[in-house]
Amino acid sequence: MKSAVETLNPTRVRLTVEVPFEELKPSLDAAYRKINQQVTVPGFRKGKIPARIIDQRFGRGAVLEEAVNDALPKFYSEAVSEGDLNPLGQPEVDITELKDNELLTFTAEVDIRPEITIPDYTGIEVTVEAAEVTDEDVAEAVEQLRERFASTSVVERAAAEGDVLKLDLEAKVDGEVLEDGVAEGLDYTVGSGQLLDGIDEAVTGLEAGGTATFTSTLKGGSAAGQESEVTVKVISVSARELPEADDEFAQLASEFDTFEELQADSRRRLADQKKYQQATEAQEKVLDALLELVEVPMPEKLLKDEVETRKHNLEHHQLGQLGMDLEAYLKIQDKTVEEFEDELKEQAEKGIRTQFVLDQIAKSENLTVSQEELTEHLVRRAQSSGMSPDQFAKAVVEGGQVPMLVGEVSRGKALATVVESVKVTDTNGEPVHLDDEDEEGAEAAAEVVEETTEAGKGEDKAEKAENA
Numbered sequence: 001m002k003s004a005v006e007t008l009n010p011t012r013v014r015l016t017v018e019v020p021f022e023e024l025k026p027s028l029d030a031a032y033r034k035i036n037q038q039v040t041v042p043g044f045r046k047g048k049i050p051a052r053i054i055d056q057r058f059g060r061g062a063v064l065e066e067a068v069n070d071a072l073p074k075f076y077s078e079a080v081s082e083g084d085l086n087p088l089g090q091p092e093v094d095i096t097e098l099k100d101n102e103l104l105t106f107t108a109e110v111d112i113r114p115e116i117t118i119p120d121y122t123g124i125e126v127t128v129e130a131a132e133v134t135d136e137d138v139a140e141a142v143e144q145l146r147e148r149f150a151s152t153s154v155v156e157r158a159a160a161e162g163d164v165l166k167l168d169l170e171a172k173v174d175g176e177v178l179e180d181g182v183a184e185g186l187d188y189t190v191g192s193g194q195l196l197d198g199i200d201e202a203v204t205g206l207e208a209g210g211t212a213t214f215t216s217t218l219k220g221g222s223a224a225g226q227e228s229e230v231t232v233k234v235i236s237v238s239a240r241e242l243p244e245a246d247d248e249f250a251q252l253a254s255e256f257d258t259f260e261e262l263q264a265d266s267r268r269r270l271a272d273q274k275k276y277q278q279a280t281e282a283q284e285k286v287l288d289a290l291l292e293l294v295e296v297p298m299p300e301k302l303l304k305d306e307v308e309t310r311k312h313n314l315e316h317h318q319l320g321q322l323g324m325d326l327e328a329y330l331k332i333q334d335k336t337v338e339e340f341e342d343e344l345k346e347q348a349e350k351g352i353r354t355q356f357v358l359d360q361i362a363k364s365e366n367l368t369v370s371q372e373e374l375t376e377h378l379v380r381r382a383q384s385s386g387m388s389p390d391q392f393a394k395a396v397v398e399g400g401q402v403p404m405l406v407g408e409v410s411r412g413k414a415l416a417t418v419v420e421s422v423k424v425t426d427t428n429g430e431p432v433h434l435d436d437e438d439e440e441g442a443e444a445a446a447e448v449v450e451e452t453t454e455a456g457k458g459e460d461k462a463e464k465a466e467n468a
Contacts, residue, residue: 015108089302121289128424129427156207211232217331279444408449412448
């Protein structure tokens, strides 16, 4: 077999492959055996029909077609190996010449992973928020905890902010009550900003038995995105009473004996959260700065597939679960179809560029993924998906997605390596140190990579394409 590679552009090549007919013989023999098992010819036992009879009855062309279809993947793979290529996705194959007992010639056009040169990135500088915990932050956290342990009691007065109301709702569109537009006995906290725009203004000042009508754009259901006339009736008004901020509350709400210990624990938790948020911000800003430095040719077919996958996942998974279609979603987001598609393309392109760049850095830095790192990543992904680690691991193995997880960990390590090499300061001018051994830094890097490259639930288009 002989093969030649023609570069069509930085991300696409054409392979021309010539196969001497004798190299087709194993596939030709297999084609005769297969046809032998599928057809019946009077006078011959099944599986014992001579090749010349098959040629006479069914045509030599049918046999050749079966043989070529069987052999093409093998010859294509050999040509890819000879050319030292990194193909993305399936090739477009065209048989240009097939001479019986002489020669098979075919071409295969395929996208390839582009060659990327990573420039010196050590001069990158980013600024992130300082990871400071104020007394106000602690007070707010404690207040939120008190809110969780608040008690309610029915009162005979008009509803005010913070009250818990029991409501009946009825939504109409074009004067017709929606089948899924009626709710009874619904609990709602005035001022929470949940449910529907305009409901807080409508119920404030109403007593039990009072009603009000207002217009609002529905956020979900069969008429999501449409303007509706909503009638709300207040069944009861309950006042919320927060527990005293004392040692008794600390014992009720935590494992601590004193309120002072509870406050100290809240401060520690907030400090951890702020540090993680700071690490995430640093990773995101460093990644953006890195991508600005690197020229990445974009495989157009891969980009098109990525855009379609992201759109499909949004329409059929995320929005589908909310009972909403794309038109309603765009109305709520106040976006045109063109704006949505431009944004989707930009996100997809950034995801692909991120994968290519971080994969190249991981290769250059000889970064490897240990079993322990892969297991830790799997456990974290399982937690975020709501599955047990065993369930998630089984789904990953059955779906052939282990390489995808390895890629996520590798890219996270690559990003953490870059962050460790650049200058990160906080808004107070203090240096921020996040190395790839730092738990917050490593986890933040992995999550930033996932958020940027994911096309949906665990999708990794470049990785999947390369393994196709």
